[in-house]
Amino acid sequence: MITFLFFLPFILLFVVIGVYGERKIASFIQSRYGPMEVGPKGILQSIADLLKMLQKEDIRPSNVDKPLFLVAPLIVFAAIFAGFSVLPLTIEIGGAQIHTGLFFLLAIVSLDVLGILMAGWGSNNKYSYYGAMRAVAQIVSYEIPLGLSVLGVVMYTQTLDLQVISNQQGIGSLIFGLSTGYQVSGFLAWNVFQMPILWVSFLIFFIAGLAESNRTPFDLPESESEIIGGYHTEYSGFRWGIFMLSEYAMMLLVSFLAAILFFGGWQTPLPNIGPLKLYDMTTGTEWGIFWLVLKVTGFIFIQMWIRWSYPRLRVDQLMSLSWKYLTPASIIILFIVGIWKLIIV
Amino acid sequence: MIASILTYIFTAITIAPIVYILITKNVIRAVFSLAFSFLGLSGLYVLMNAEFMAVVQLLIYAGGIIVLMVFGLMLTKTTLNKGFITQHRSLFFGSLVSFLLFISLAALATRSGFKVGFTEHAGDPVAQIGQLFLTDFIIAFEVVAFLLLVALVGASYLAKKSGE
Amino acid sequence: MMEAISPTYFVFLSLFIFCAGIAIIIIKRSAIFVLIGIELMLNAANLNLVYFSQYDPGMNGLMTSVFVVVLAAAEVAIALAILLNIFKHYKITDPDELTSLKN
Numbered sequence: 104m105i106t107f108l109f110f111l112p113f114i115l116l117f118v119v120i121g122v123y124g125e126r127k128i129a130s131f132i133q134s135r136y137g138p139m140e141v142g143p144k145g146i147l148q149s150i151a152d153l154l155k156m157l158q159k160e161d162i163r164p165s166n167v168d169k170p171l172f173l174v175a176p177l178i179v180f181a182a183i184f185a186g187f188s189v190l191p192l193t194i195e196i197g198g199a200q201i202h203t204g205l206f207f208l209l210a211i212v213s214l215d216v217l218g219i220l221m222a223g224w225g226s227n228n229k230y231s232y233y234g235a236m237r238a239v240a241q242i243v244s245y246e247i248p249l250g251l252s253v254l255g256v257v258m259y260t261q262t263l264d265l266q267v268i269s270n271q272q273g274i275g276s277l278i279f280g281l282s283t284g285y286q287v288s289g290f291l292a293w294n295v296f297q298m299p300i301l302w303v304s305f306l307i308f309f310i311a312g313l314a315e316s317n318r319t320p321f322d323l324p325e326s327e328s329e330i331i332g333g334y335h336t337e338y339s340g341f342r343w344g345i346f347m348l349s350e351y352a353m354m355l356l357v358s359f360l361a362a363i364l365f366f367g368g369w370q371t372p373l374p375n376i377g378p379l380k381l382y383d384m385t386t387g388t389e390w391g392i393f394w395l396v397l398k399v400t401g402f403i404f405i406q407m408w409i410r411w412s413y414p415r416l417r418v419d420q421l422m423s424l425s426w427k428y429l430t431p432a433s434i435i436i437l438f439i440v441g442i443w444k445l446i447i448v
Numbered sequence: 449m450i451a452s453i454l455t456y457i458f459t460a461i462t463i464a465p466i467v468y469i470l471i472t473k474n475v476i477r478a479v480f481s482l483a484f485s486f487l488g489l490s491g492l493y494v495l496m497n498a499e500f501m502a503v504v505q506l507l508i509y510a511g512g513i514i515v516l517m518v519f520g521l522m523l524t525k526t527t528l529n530k531g532f533i534t535q536h537r538s539l540f541f542g543s544l545v546s547f548l549l550f551i552s553l554a555a556l557a558t559r560s561g562f563k564v565g566f567t568e569h570a571g572d573p574v575a576q577i578g579q580l581f582l583t584d585f586i587i588a589f590e591v592v593a594f595l596l597l598v599a600l601v602g603a604s605y606l607a608k609k610s611g612e
Numbered sequence: 613m614m615e616a617i618s619p620t621y622f623v624f625l626s627l628f629i630f631c632a633g634i635a636i637i638i639i640k641r642s643a644i645f646v647l648i649g650i651e652l653m654l655n656a657a658n659l660n661l662v663y664f665s666q667y668d669p670g671m672n673g674l675m676t677s678v679f680v681v682v683l684a685a686a687e688v689a690i691a692l693a694i695l696l697n698i699f700k701h702y703k704i705t706d707p708d709e710l711t712s713l714k715n
Contacts, residue, residue, distance in 0.1 A: 171480065202574045203503045210507035217483055217510065220518045224476060236522065239515060263574060452617055459625060466632045466652065475644050482648055489655060498662045498674055508681050513651065513688045520692040521644060524699045534642035537708070542638030550631040554624060562619035576671065577678075585675050592682050599686035606693035 109196075110187040118351045122149040125407050132411040159340035164227075167337065171225030176338065176345035178218030183352045186212040189265055190359050193369050193391030197266035205263045205364075209250060212315075212356065215349065216242050219324075219334050222346075226337040234333025237418065238324035241314055244425040245321075249311035251433035255304040255440045256294060256364045269368030272297070274382070288382040289374025293367040300439050305365045307433050309402075312357035314425070316350060319410040326415055358402035362395060369395040455495055461488030473533050476521055483514040500577050622663045630656035641706045643695050647688060654684050 123138070123146065130137030138145030163172065189204040191197045201207060216239050223235020260268045274288045295301050314321040325333035332338075335346045362368060369391035373381035385394075416424070465481035465488075472478050486509040493502035581589050633652035636645055658677040665673025698710065 168477075171477065201499055203499050206500075206574075207503050207506075210503045210511060213507060213511035216515050217480070220515065221480060224518070224522065232522070236519075239519060243515065455617055462625070463628065466629060469636060469645075469648060470632060470639075473640075475642055478645065478648060482651065485652075486655070489659065492659065493662055496663055497666045501658075501662050501674055501677060504678055504681055508685050509651070509655075512685055516688055516692055517644060517647065520696060523696060534640055534645065534706075536639050537641050539639055542635050545638060546631040546635035549634060550627055553627050553631075557620060557623045557627065562623065573671075577675070580671060580675055584670075585679075588675075588679055592679055596682065596686055599689050603689040603693040606690070606697055 109192065110184070110190075114184070114187075114348065114352050114355060117355055118348055119149045119153060121351050121354075121403065122152065124403075125410075128404070128407045129411045132408070153344075156340060156344050161340045161342060162337075164337055166227050168225040168227060171221040172337070173342075175218045175222035175225055176335075176342045176349070178221065179215045180218075180345050180349040180352065182211055182214035182218060183349050183356060186356050187352075187359075190356075190363065191266040191269050191368060192395065193388045194270075194386075195388055201264075203263055204265045205253065205257065205268075208265075208360070209246075209253065212353075213242075213246060215353075222338070223334040226334070228337055230330040230332070231334050231336045234324045234330050234336065237330075238317065238334055241317075241321060241323060241421060244422060245311045245314035245429075248307050248425060248429035248433045249315060251430065251437055252304045252308040252311065253360075253364065255301060255433070255437050258437065258440050259294065259298050259301065259444060265363050265368070268294075269363055269370065272367040273370050273386075286375070289370075290367070290372040291374055293365065293370070293372075295365045298440065298443070300436060300443065301365055304433065304436050304440075305361065307429050307436070308364070309357075309361060309405075311425075311429060312361065313406065313409065314421075316353035316357055316406075318350075318354065318406055320413040320416050321421065322415060323418060323421060354403060354406055355399065358399040358406070359395075361402050362398035366398055367394075451495055455492065458488045458491035458495065461485070462492065463488075473535065475534055476518065479514060479517045479521065482517075483510050486510045486514070497573075500574055619663070622659065626656040626659040626663075628656075629653075629659065641708060643691075643698075643707050646707060647691055651684060651688070654680055 126137045126148070127145075138148035141147040141151050163169070186208045189198045189201065189208050198204070219235050219238045219242075223231045223238070226232070256268070257263060260271055262268060262271075272293050274286060274292060290296060295305060317324050323329075325335065330336075335343055338346060371382055371385040371390060371394050373385050375382040462485050465483075465485040468481045469478045469485075472481075486505060490502040490505040490510070493499075493505060630653050633649040633656065635649075636652065637649035640646070640649075658680055661673035661677040661680070663673075665671055665677070702710070
């Protein structure tokens, strides 16, 4: 229920703000103003776009495979949205209580490939078809480094429950994987500081996450200069909007996961320093949501920054990056984490 | 009570696509409806306290095998518009055989009178499954790992263009 | 959790899935449908294994069904690679038309 009550409005709000933010960041990076006309500093631009999109006709071309064409965007969004159900928000609100939390998330999110294939096939259009083929090849390839880098964290924390993973990053005594005997809190107790090798894991996770959400430099499935819009070429109006929404939802999900797995989730970054109990002062339900959203926003910003800084990869570069570099690297990280865990326990 | 209602709902989600597959001649729609059937099965597994199996079902069947099948299908036909329409053959004989099999096995099942105890396993099933993999099922686990490697190499060898 | 529904219900469900798999294999003239039928039959077996394994503290059925899923994945990968090769060579997808061993 928490998912519906919090995440659905949150995703919608995030898309409105995110689209505006993306344009402003893009224009800042490219030394221009970006949207300036609607509202002060163009702040209402994405709301105007949203209204325009909702009024558009939902065009259904006559030669499409109707059921597949119509149901595809819903499947993509449902699969990604289901992933949000296990995310913990604060110490009290822990998401769905299932043993296989993280595993479930990765499994259910991988179902969006089905929707993409349906869209690509159902559209009956060669650009959609190539877009879907590219998307599937890319998402399936990058699921392997993604899963392996997450597995490093799971091996270290020894649980699949995201709430437990968040809890473990609050107060501990480990730093750099070694027991210090002192109480460590704040950012020093985060997984990346508890176990510094996880920085590499995080890097792999972030790159694979970019590819999973079809963001530049991995936006081959919808590269407009080569294949128009990829698998959503034939869509318009509301259904296209759902594709857009699921792309942003996927960005958000990857950022949430990165924050929870590597950077403490809803934990505060401020440590207790002697008598100055900063950690205890900044822990609580409201603080939890605040820190989590702050971290997530940071990752979203980095994703946008990367989008406007790097050119798109070629297909062969994409595949060799995944199979020749990221996958072996993540296996090595997994091995090191296992050995380290064996030594210190 | 809620569990029973959910069971019936998931049963319907499992069976309806299978009935559709039996009727349809469109291959690609059959494959996609198979995915829905697997989703229903994975819901049933959750109700059977087998959460891990449900997630495996989602990840490997719905997310892996179906995608593989559709991908394979897309590679076999380069012309769009036509779709993948197949034909039926020996309709009478095939349905007769499966119907008779169903009747005879069902008779056997009703006569045997299954009784189950209610010893549900405690603890964290995921951890328990992990331990079982590396203790009781270690040989099967290693053999399956080797088989997967062989399958991977074999599939990529078969699928590559000849003469490369 | 499942006290309300008798085991026979699940046995019948898995029987239905199994027989539907057989019917699909016999009736349809397409190799992909044959694969679908095999997957359905494997799933019928899995359903039984998982159902009865919830009353087994050793979880033997559950473990077996995990292996079944893995084997099914390997089987589909190989089968599709073979199908792709057949299609490249003969341009057919119906297993009935594959009657010659040479050329």
